[in-house]
Amino acid sequence: MPGLPFTPVEFDHVTATPYVNGAGRLAYSIKVREMRAPRTGPVASTPAPAKHTSTAGKDVA
Known part of the structure; x- marks a missing residue:
């Protein structure tokens, strides 16, 4: 894009993914599955993926 x-x-x-590096400092490993040119025009909203929750240790009625 110009400018x-x-x-x-x-x-x-x-x-x-956070981890402690060799110097004992917090660092992050960032991974990306896909990189592409930006879409143009209106962007359709994409629903967020469903969150998986556990009921272990909880009373469920």
Whole structure:
């Protein structure tokens, strides 16, 4: 895009995994399954994935 110092992209299926590095500091490993050029025009909303919840240890009526 004109006037920007970088090229815009979109990422899908991004995960960030925290870990303690060799120096004892918190660091993150970031993984992306797909990278592509940004979509143009109106973007259809995508529903969020269902959250999986556990009922272990809970009383369920």
